Amino acid sequence: MPREWSDWLRLLPPLCLIGVALAQLGLALATSLSPWLGGGFGMFSTTDTLSARHLHVFVIRAGLEREVWPSDSHPDLDQRARALPSEANLRRLARELAREPSRDHGPALAVSVQVWRTRFASKTLLPSSELLRELEVPLSGD
């Protein structure tokens, strides 16, 4: 066992690795962080990659729901929402999309963000999508 602080200091890199990996594991289990990301060394273990996830985002106005594609206008926020669909990331994306100019009349009332992932049947590899997380962000009062 390390006795002095300098002995602990020598072990700092593996301790950092363990700390980050535990945080990654917690985020993967609690908020669906992609196992490939976040420093937990889950790469090449699952088909749940960033490219196997996609978003459906709807801007809601009075009497109208219009789908928008954030990968074109906000590629970075789109990637982060797919990688870690936490409430904070989805809210940030929703607020940015609500600010986008629109040809629709009236103010945006809410933005609904859905994160989907593709699963594959083990024998036939038949793909099917599964809703990973959904959040409707009301905009009044924001």
Added chain:
Amino acid sequence: MTKCAALLARLQHAVSGMPAVDLALRLTLLDLLLRPIGGVWIRPLLLGLSGAGLLLPGRHRSSLLWLCLTVLTGLRVVIDWPLADNHAYLLCYWCLAVFLSLIDRHGPEACLASNARWLIGLVFALAVLWKGVLAPDYLDQTFFRVTLLVDERFEGLTRLAGGVSGELLEQSRHTLTQHVDAPAALHSSGLVLSPRFRALASFATFWTLTTELIVGLLFLWPLGRRGSPYRDAALLVFCATTYAVAPVEGFGWLLIAMGSAQSEPSPRLRWLYISVFLLILVYREVPWASGLADVLSAGGSIAIG
């Protein structure tokens, strides 16, 4: 001819007499140069520092250089979080380990070797934990079946060893990458996989898991402070086989640099580490699997349902 022989003799002498720490540090700097990381600000700084560390005499042992590399590689992880790949995290931990070993009052050798063992052991243990326990689609081989068909970087291997033609590969990709936002797709019965392709996916699944398990166990096993030839052998076999097909050479070079830091002071081992480092470079530059597949013109063996 004589000049060439003299040059080889000098190279042999230089490598044989090089301390493990120096080899590990130089290989890490080479990794940073050959597989640069970071965005528009961090990348040129990392390249400049790595180049200076390699070219300026003795600078590769500068603790200030490694502190700067630790900060820059750490910044890259923080700025990109959570999008940076795992190589970026390991690179940051390793630069920190080098910095701490260079300021260690007992000298860098033991500190760097101990960190190398811990880091490699933990990385492989975590990889095994994900593959063997946590991931829902690894052990049933779905991961490799899908990846071999969808990931273009594995195309050469899939055509060569899996016997899948380029045309069928394209059709499979189209089927597997579509978004079907419903509980199950009704318009297709999926893919009918040939026995040869199944065998390839099965081999890739269990070979990867087994080699990672062996490397993880050997590096975390408390064999005492001295290096173990079994550890070196397992790591070298893993790198020589995995990176022949896995398109993540930066990770492979980093593992080689770390492995060399904890190896026995044997000239033969030192040459083996250098050879596998160069072998990974050859794998990157020469698309051997695609070339062989083209020559052999593998036939198709998947049917679209």
